[in-house]
Amino acid sequence: MRGRWLLILAALLLAGAIVVTRTVDNRYVYFAGYGILQYVVLATAWNILGGYTGYVNFGTGGFFALGVYTSVFLIRAVKAPLPVQIVAAGLVAGLLGLGIGYLTLRLRGTFFSISTLALAVVLETIMVNWEYVGGARGTSVIRPAPMVPFDNYPSFLFVVMTLLALGAVATAWLIEHSKIGRGFAAIRDNEEAAECMGVPTLRLKLLATTVSGALMGVAGAPFPYYLTFVDPVSTFNLSYAVNSLAMPMVGGTTSWLGPVIGAILLGTVQQLATVTISSELNLLLVGLVLVAFVVLAPEGILGLVRRLARRGPA
């Protein structure tokens, strides 16, 4: 029942995004909106693994950038259309997640986390050395003409990202409300006990790393057309890893709503802060917020609200 209402809400949101593109003329709105929606996808993707199963991925930037560079490669090689780029980016990043998971998840979770950290550095090394996709200097990308109902490309990308964000959240919702989600929660709470009860822990963990990685790649796929310039420094930025981790932590990691709240909140604040203050100072702020929440409010905003609600009526 609740699922149907959410579906209607999603349709309304998408319609709203399209209406916005018909009425708002200021292109900065799309630029900023795209940035926030991109974080909705990344935070949701991170949370599918980190929040649901409890395995921390520090390499969001790496998976994201892999999606970006998959697109760059496809644009260079065959001038592939955007939907093909998105699917391919998801496949490549998902395979990477599967591979890393397969190698490290049979061991302690810590090793997975460390590997993802190192992975981002290595992927960056590869892209810096790979001249075909721009190397260290980067490469510019020419946008195709906008599709028919849209009069400029940024507004088209804005709607595409809205769709991707809705898709990511829907994936998280479906996982959460299925047997798989309960398996994930069992792994998070006590992996040994889950294994003993017959939960196929390794297979579930691999599923989580694959889906999570794929969504991160998908988030990166439209990026070349968004900035029209791609270089390793901007795509492998550590701020992706920090933000995609801080957003679920701030919102709350146990449900699909947490990362969405966190992404919209932190994303909006950062868009404003980047314009008004400096971007470094604003990254420092994200770091401080992250540590503050992890130490003081580990359940995030959702947890705080739940605690207040429990205390409220009594």
Add this chain to the structure above:
Amino acid sequence: MFSLDLLLNAIVAGVLLGGFYAAVSLGISVTFGLLDVVNIAHPVFVILGAYTAFVLNNAYGLDPLLASLLFVPLFFVIGIGVYQVYYLSFEKKGESSLRGLVFFFGLLFIVEVALLLKFGVDYRLVEAPYIGRSFQIGEVGIAYRLLVPFLVGILMTAAIALFLSRTFYGRAAMGVAQDALALRLMGVDPVRIKTIVFGLGIATASVAGALLIIISPVEPSIGRAYIGRVFAITVLGGLGSIGGTLAAAVILGVAESLTSTFSGPSWSLAVSFGILLLVLAVRPAGLFGR
């Protein structure tokens, strides 16, 4: 392109680099291997040490090694403070895995951005009489800027090994690794042991920072490159094995040196990651693991 001289030089430089890598990894080997605290922020304390050495060298012309002797107590205290926060917020509540990692990651990020705000992205370097000089043994050139960190690294490794085997705190730290409850029953407070040993780990990181800035100029984000290295070394050496850490550090140093000599320096970063994945896939206990 290939020549024996080049190979020999690369191996010697790699071994020297390995001594320095040992200095960087010692702290992790102890905190991660023995105390089971996954301090991924370790490299950032190395960078912090490097910048402290830079400031002291720049302002007072102090030798970086001498400077490190001065600031080591400070870093020891910082380490104690960090562990206290970590213990009270996570370990005590029994949720050390996920959130503890995130905590250290946040710490890493905050310090890196703070350094960026203070010093910018420029490379910083120190001046000392031995930097830039070298001597020859046959066809092999040995640079003092590599030799000095190598020697200090070996010295530090020996000191930590002695500390762990000969002193009360060291032995107790080994005990924490084996059975914290048994230690408690013997009347030893594992938290106090862990606090002091963690502080010591951060102290070694700061000295390694002084060594780092002797070897090459430093900018805030290069700490990240060391995350892969230190964990590759710690895992390859076998968690908690100090001798193993030194051996693994030398192996990685030589592997990186050969890679950068024969296929270009930009690839040397990939080596540590390759080793890390290989070890995790083939022999997670490491070369000298228990």
